[in-house]
Amino acid sequence: MVSRKVLKRSARRDIGSQGYIYILPWIIGFLVFQLYPFIASFVYSFTDFSILKPMSYVGLNNYIKMFTADRLYWKSLSATFKYVLIAVPGKLMFALFIAIILNMKLRFINFFRTVYYLPSILGGSVAISILWRFLFSKDGTVNVLLKALGIPPVDWLGNPNLALGTMGLLVIWQFGSSMVLFLAGLRNIPSELYEAAKVDGAGKVTVFFKITLPMLTPIIFFNLVMQMINAFKEFNAPYLITKGGPLNSTYLYGMMLYENAFAYLKMGYASAQSWILFIIIMLFTALAFKSSPYWTYYEDGGDF
Amino acid sequence: MSRIKIKKKMRVFVSYIFLSILGIIMVYPLLWMFSASFKTNNEIFSSFSLIPKVIVSGGYSGGWKGSGQYTFGRFFANTFLMVLPTVFLTVISSLLVAYGFARFKFRYKKFLFALVLASLMLPSEVVIIPRYMLFNRFGWLDSYLPFIVPAAFATYSFFIFMLVQYIRGIPKELDESAFIDGCSSFKILTHIIVPLCKPAIVSVAIFQFVWRWNDFLNPLIYISSVRKYTLSLALRMTLDVTDTIIWNQVMAMSVLSLVPPVLLFFFTQRYFVEGVATTGLKG
Numbered sequence: 001m002v003s004r005k006v007l008k009r010s011a012r013r014d015i016g017s018q019g020y021i022y023i024l025p026w027i028i029g030f031l032v033f034q035l036y037p038f039i040a041s042f043v044y045s046f047t048d049f050s051i052l053k054p055m056s057y058v059g060l061n062n063y064i065k066m067f068t069a070d071r072l073y074w075k076s077l078s079a080t081f082k083y084v085l086i087a088v089p090g091k092l093m094f095a096l097f098i099a100i101i102l103n104m105k106l107r108f109i110n111f112f113r114t115v116y117y118l119p120s121i122l123g124g125s126v127a128i129s130i131l132w133r134f135l136f137s138k139d140g141t142v143n144v145l146l147k148a149l150g151i152p153p154v155d156w157l158g159n160p161n162l163a164l165g166t167m168g169l170l171v172i173w174q175f176g177s178s179m180v181l182f183l184a185g186l187r188n189i190p191s192e193l194y195e196a197a198k199v200d201g202a203g204k205v206t207v208f209f210k211i212t213l214p215m216l217t218p219i220i221f222f223n224l225v226m227q228m229i230n231a232f233k234e235f236n237a238p239y240l241i242t243k244g245g246p247l248n249s250t251y252l253y254g255m256m257l258y259e260n261a262f263a264y265l266k267m268g269y270a271s272a273q274s275w276i277l278f279i280i281i282m283l284f285t286a287l288a289f290k291s292s293p294y295w296t297y298y299e300d301g302g303d304f
Numbered sequence: 305m306s307r308i309k310i311k312k313k314m315r316v317f318v319s320y321i322f323l324s325i326l327g328i329i330m331v332y333p334l335l336w337m338f339s340a341s342f343k344t345n346n347e348i349f350s351s352f353s354l355i356p357k358v359i360v361s362g363g364y365s366g367g368w369k370g371s372g373q374y375t376f377g378r379f380f381a382n383t384f385l386m387v388l389p390t391v392f393l394t395v396i397s398s399l400l401v402a403y404g405f406a407r408f409k410f411r412y413k414k415f416l417f418a419l420v421l422a423s424l425m426l427p428s429e430v431v432i433i434p435r436y437m438l439f440n441r442f443g444w445l446d447s448y449l450p451f452i453v454p455a456a457f458a459t460y461s462f463f464i465f466m467l468v469q470y471i472r473g474i475p476k477e478l479d480e481s482a483f484i485d486g487c488s489s490f491k492i493l494t495h496i497i498v499p500l501c502k503p504a505i506v507s508v509a510i511f512q513f514v515w516r517w518n519d520f521l522n523p524l525i526y527i528s529s530v531r532k533y534t535l536s537l538a539l540r541m542t543l544d545v546t547d548t549i550i551w552n553q554v555m556a557m558s559v560l561s562l563v564p565p566v567l568l569f570f571f572t573q574r575y576f577v578e579g580v581a582t583t584g585l586k587g
Contacts, residue, residue, distance in 0.1 A: 019404045025401055026457065026458040026459075028457040033555045036438070038426065040437075115331060116330055116479075122565060125518040125520075125556075126518075126520050126536040130539060144350065148352070233427050235520075270433060277429060
């Protein structure tokens with residue numbers, strides 16, 4: 001036993017420095033492809049950097065211009081916030097709703113799960129963006145369907161008030177990935193809790209708000225943060241479906257960054273904008289983390 | 305039958321109806337796209353039916369030829385050339401790094417792992433311009449190296465995180481007894497960890513495949529010559545180059561571009577759905 005312990009200890013010491021060898025690829029990759037670009041973009045954001053000419057330092061000008069002189073910037077910022085507010089809660093609520101139904105111990109659950117998950121695999125592709133653009137165009141299939149039902153056609157992508165919502169639908173259509181996470185979470189809720197509630201005569205609504213929802217909050221929280229980050233940087237949908245229109249109502253942040261950096265080659269300015277995006281995402285994430293003790297219930301970290 | 309039982313049966317029945325209708329709504333766009341690829345241009349605009357009145361195969365033959373000098377065969381080959389090495393190197397590098405974090409003690413480990421997690425939250429948009437400049441200086445623009453080389457250096461930190469979580473779940477006693485038997489740490493990785501990690505490794509490969517396959521923004525930035533276009537760029541081109549879009553061709557090529565991810569999904573969906581559930585992965 002003693003010798004085994006000694007061996008173990010020497011084993012630990014021996015393999016100690018080896019750890020660095022295994023993580024070496026990541027250290028190099030992190031320094032070259034993540035940390036350096038991260039710092040460089042911060043530096044660029046104080047310059048008028050462009051591939052076309054030598055760069056010079058412009059101080060805070062990019063930031064000042066963005067917030068005071070660039071009308072499109074505010075337009076894009078507000079469109080992006082609206083989009084996040086439509087797409088993320090919509091997707092998560094729908095995913096939760098369907099997960100609860102699927103959790104009712106029905107048969108063929110695997111079949112439904114597969115069908116609902118499929119759009120999550122394909123949704124990010126150009127093919128689906130093209131499809132969406134066609135389905136919801138003025139003389140697209142959705143309107144043909146509405147006409148058959150006697151409903152007048154709707155200009156889904158041409159109406160500035162509807163276009164963002166139509167793009168949000170594409171996100172909600174991909175609810176399957178979140179649903180699978182919620183379903184796994186629901187399975188992990190101990191059934192004693194429900195039995196106890198039944199004995200106490202709690203109604204369904206009470207059970208949902210007092211047991212199901214609190215037990216799921218860590219998963220909801222994780223999903224919320226990840227989906228929010230994704231929605232804030234959405235590029236494919238505005239670029240391919242609406243080209244930012246109509247009236248720039250779908251000119252989302254990701255598309256604005258791309259155009260400034262790679263179409264207008266204003267890379268210093270785009271870097272400043274990307275830093276504001278970074279700060280916004282950090283603020284939202286921090287807010288979610290900070291508020292989570294109030295609404296997140298962790299099994300191993302209760303307060304009693 | 306008691307009243308409660310009837311009520312319960314009704315509820316189950318209603319649930320099935322609802323789930324089925326929802327399922328139809330979910331797959332209807334995909335089925336419609338498939339049927340549209342066989343329809344005439346006129347019918348595409350006039351009917352929502354899933355069964356074409358007249359079946360034409362011109363969508364596929366015409367679409368495959370493309371409008372320029374390259375066929376879709378070229379674009380398929382290009383996409384595989386970009387995606388497969390990236391997936392392979394992602395798996396190898398993430399596995400090595402995850403093993404290092406999960407099984408070894410070293411200084412600053414906590415700090416370094418915190419950096420892995422922090423880079424998860426870093427939106428790629430923030431680093432995209434300097435990265436572009438970097439690859440420009442390396443002479444890598446208009447090649448697949450901007451995708452492949454970072455994969456070799458484990459820059460997709462999400463997969464490191466996922467594999468670390470999985471390896472932590474493997475009992476340490478297994479490695480320790482192998483060590484006492486004289487196994488090197490690398491042999492422990494290849495002979496003990498890798499076989500036990502198989503489900504996680506497969507999920508990493510599948511997710512990376514699908515994400516790279518669907519990627520549009522990065523190819524748009526890095527690839528400029530049509531000869532090297534990936535499928536997503538080629539599809540965009542069919543929309544923007546021609547004045548009058550021949551929709552059945554666009555739909556046909558869109559359908560074909562989805563075939564590899566769909567096949568992969570159906571053959572590995574056990575890993576997909578469970579991999580998501582056990583690792584808390586986004587989709």
